Amino acid sequence: MKMLITILLGAALVAGLxxxxxxxDRKAFIEHYQKRFPKxxxxxxxxxxxxxxxxxxxxxxxxxxxxxxxxxxxxxxxxFETPFANGKTYADCFPNGGIGIRQDYPYFDTESGxxxxxxxxxxxCREKNGEKPYGYKKGPIxxxxxxxxxxxxxxxxxxxxPDDPRALAAYESGKEFYYSKRGQLNFSCxxxxxxxxxxxxxxxxxxxALGHPTHFPVYRSKxxxxxxxxxxxxxxxxQVRAKPLPAQGEDYRNLEYFVTxxxxxxxxxxxxxxx
Amino acid sequence: xxxxxxxxxxxxxVALSAAxxxxxxxxxxxxxxxxxxxxxKMAAELHYEWNTVxxxxxxxxxxxxxxxxxxxxxxxxxxxxxxxASVAQAKKQADAWRAAVVK
Amino acid sequence: xxxxxxxxxxxxxxxxxxxAMLLPAAGTMxxxxxxxxxxxKAIAFDRKKGNCLACHMIATGDLPGNIGPPLxxxxxxxxxxxxxRAQIWDSTAANPMSTMPPxxxxxxxxxxxxxxxxxFIYVQ
Numbered sequence: 001m002k003m004l005i006t007i008l009l010g011a012a013l014v015a016g017l018x019x020x021x022x023x024x025d026r027k028a029f030i031e032h033y034q035k036r037f038p039k040x041x042x043x044x045x046x047x048x049x050x051x052x053x054x055x056x057x058x059x060x061x062x063x064x065x066x067x068x069x070x071x072x073x074x075x076x077x078x079x080f081e082t083p084f085a086n087g088k089t090y091a092d093c094f095p096n097g098g099i100g101i102r103q104d105y106p107y108f109d110t111e112s113g114x115x116x117x118x119x120x121x122x123x124x125c126r127e128k129n130g131e132k133p134y135g136y137k138k139g140p141i142x143x144x145x146x147x148x149x150x151x152x153x154x155x156x157x158x159x160x161x162p163d164d165p166r167a168l169a170a171y172e173s174g175k176e177f178y179y180s181k182r183g184q185l186n187f188s189c190x191x192x193x194x195x196x197x198x199x200x201x202x203x204x205x206x207x208x209a210l211g212h213p214t215h216f217p218v219y220r221s222k223x224x225x226x227x228x229x230x231x232x233x234x235x236x237x238x239q240v241r242a243k244p245l246p247a248q249g250e251d252y253r254n255l256e257y258f259v260t261x262x263x264x265x266x267x268x269x270x271x272x273x274x275x
Numbered sequence: 276x277x278x279x280x281x282x283x284x285x286x287x288x289v290a291l292s293a294a295x296x297x298x299x300x301x302x303x304x305x306x307x308x309x310x311x312x313x314x315x316k317m318a319a320e321l322h323y324e325w326n327t328v329x330x331x332x333x334x335x336x337x338x339x340x341x342x343x344x345x346x347x348x349x350x351x352x353x354x355x356x357x358x359x360a361s362v363a364q365a366k367k368q369a370d371a372w373r374a375a376v377v378k
Numbered sequence: 379x380x381x382x383x384x385x386x387x388x389x390x391x392x393x394x395x396x397x398a399m400l401l402p403a404a405g406t407m408x409x410x411x412x413x414x415x416x417x418x419k420a421i422a423f424d425r426k427k428g429n430c431l432a433c434h435m436i437a438t439g440d441l442p443g444n445i446g447p448p449l450x451x452x453x454x455x456x457x458x459x460x461x462x463r464a465q466i467w468d469s470t471a472a473n474p475m476s477t478m479p480p481x482x483x484x485x486x487x488x489x490x491x492x493x494x495x496x497x498f499i500y501v502q
Contacts, residue, residue, distance in 0.1 A: 020378070032377045179372040181364065184325045184357070184486055185479040186470070190375055196477065200443040201432050243324040251322060357485050364484075371474050 022161050022171055022261055029262045032194065033210045045211030046269045052198050053205050060273065069146055069219040069271040072226045076147030079140055084129040090144070093125035102152030102268045106257050107160060108167035115170050115253040119145055119228055123248075136247035137231035142217045145228060149217065149270030157214065157268065159261045174258025177251055183242030189255075204275075213260040215272030222275065229256060297352070299345035308335055308351040314358035323365040328354050411497070418498025421491050428487065428495050433478070436502060445477060449502045456500070463496040 020028070030042065037052055044051040050060045080098065083089050091097035095104075105118040119141050123133040134141040161167050181188045189209070192201075197208035216229040223231075230247035233255065237244040245251045297303035311332055318324040335350035422428040423439055431439040435448035442448075456462035465472070467482030481487045487495065 020376070025377070028377045175376070176372055179375040180368040181371070182323065182368075184327050184361075184484050186364065186484060187477065187479075188372070188375060190377075191477040194377060195475075196445050199445045201445060202441050202443050206445075238326055241326050243319070243326040243329070245322055353485070360484050375475060 022168075025175070026262055026264060029194075029210060033197075033208055037198070037208075043267070045208060045263075046214040046266050048211060048215060048272070048274065049197075049205050049207035051211065052208060056205070056275075063273045067219070067271075068221075068273055069217075069226060072143040072219065073146045073150055073271060075140075076143035076145070079144050080147050084126070084131050086129050088129050090122065090125055093121065093128065098148060099151045100155055102149045102270065103155040103157050104159075106253060106260060108162055108164065108170060108257070110162060110164055110167070113166050114250070115174075115257045117248065117253055117256055118148060119230070120248050120253065136228060137234060138223075138225055138227050142226040142228050142231075145217050146226060146271035149268060152268045153270070155268050157260060157264050157266050159257070159264050161261065170254045170257055171261065173251075174254035174256070177255045178258055183237065183240030185240040187240040189236065189259075209259065209262065211263055211266055213256065213263050214266050214268055215270045215274075217270060218272045218274045220274045226271070297348045299348055301339070301344055304335070304339050304344045304347045304351070307348045307355070308332060308339075311335075311351040311354035311358065314355045314362070318358045318361040318365070321362065321365040323361045325357055325361050328357050328361075331357070414494055414497040415501055416498075418494035418496070421487065422495050422498050427491065428481070430495075430499075449499055452500050452502045459496060459500055462500055463492060466492055466496060466499070 033040070033045065034042070040051055047057075047060075050057045080090050091099075095101055102118060105121075106115050108114075109116045119136055122141055122144055123136070126133055161171055178189045181191065192206045193209035193212070197206050199206050213229060216232070217226055218232070219226050220232075227235075228247070230252050233252050234244040234247060297307040311328075315324060315328050315332065318328070331350050331354035335347040335354065338344075338350060339347040419438075422430045422436070425432075430436060430449070431442045433443045433445040435442040435444065435450075437450070452462065453459075456465070465478075468480035469476040469478040470480055479486055481495075482489070482492055
């Protein structure tokens with residue numbers, strides 16, 4: 001399988017097919033948005049839809065003043081600092097004691113040959129220390145992730161695709177997912193967030209994909225609750241009438257790998273508040 | 276690569292299993308819903324199942340329980356046809372997505 | 379466009395008046411057409427059915443989206459009603475990149491429902 005991919009990629013290169021490296025993809029991605037919204041500064045995309053919606057921007061700033069995610073963040077900090085039954089803590093599982101590391105996730109783990117996300121490793125940490133894993137979409141995992149994101153605010157996303165054909169294959173699989181139409185309504189992620197950001201679906205403005213992953217987890221008014229990025233993937237898939245795939249399953253992790261790579265170099269500003 | 280083979284196989288199976296119209300009785304219901312479940316599984320294997328399908332099969336089960344086999348057959352036929360459409364979608368998107376990539 | 383619609387309406391009235399004398403069925407036919415348009419409108423506006431307003435502006439609809447073009451002057455844009463129907467049935471047949479859901483091939487609406495929606499959209 002691995003060799004086959006290497007051969008295929010090699011063949012594509014030799015044949016001069018439209019083979020684009022992740023870095024080519026990212027540059028083209030940024031150019032696409034800059035062409036579409038020439039007045040929006042690149043740094044502003046971390047604000048999601050509010051970067052392109054002046055009317056809602058002011059309102060959003062007010063919401064951020066009394067951020068609805070504060071409570072979850074405090075809860076997350078406490079959970080993060082409370083030792084497990086065996087006396088260990090989350091800090092023992094992560095580099096730098098888990099502080100200021102959000103920007104390095106997801107990453108490709110060459111040992112297991114998989115994309116590892118922050119939420120996946122939070123649960124791996126729990127299980128390693130004899131604790132039950134949390135659900136992946138909301139609740140304590142979103143709270144802990146929110147706290148960890150908060151300690152990383154201002155750090156720039158630094159997603160690395162190591163020189164390993166499996167890593168590239170994971171990236172490509174995420175890219176394929178992103179651009180494939182799904183569900184009975186036949187929408188791809190890109191249909192809305194690449195080709196139609198700023199347009200209205202009824203009264204809702206579509207957000208740009210660039211900057212999407214910087215502010216997760218988010219407190220969403222529609223949920224009246226915190227949710228992880230995979231909870232949002234789940235919701236998007238349902239909206240197009242596709243059966244959602246498992247949170248933290250291979251598909252969504254690879255998708256996160258691709259999506260986050262596209263926002264490489266942008267500042268982490270999670271957790272965020274969203275409509 | 277395995278995905279391509281899976282898609283080709285699923286598409287072939289769908290073509291071969293084009294189910295005949297079922298009678299509105301219990302045997303018809305069993306056959307129609309078995310075919311629907313088969314098609315749903317194919318779509319699920321491709322990670323392309325629609326969230327409209329399981330509810331149709333669920334409603335068919337309820338209709339059969341209430342003795343309305345005509346309705347149950349109709350619902351399962353719809354579930355099968357939708358699953359076949361989602362398998363066709365998976366097959367189409369396996370190539371089509373490339374054209375959508377930002378370049 | 380307005381002129382054309384009015385003309386059509388006028389002609390329909392005139393024809394119906396004649397028809398009423400000559401052919402008792404003509405009145406019923408006009409009523410049926412009007413009813414098809416009304417039924418089509420209900421399906422088009424239903425969020426669980428056509429939900430056309432999610433993406434298109436339509437004259438009498440509230441809170442339209444704008445991902446798709448406004449649905450105006452349709453009989454001029456689609457002189458051939460069958461082409462309009464085909465677009466609703468599966469717009470990706472003509473353009474694989476189209477973001478419009480394939481209402482027919484994906485069984486979002488039934489054949490009959492698509493006929494009715496076509497009647498409604500055609501007179502926009």
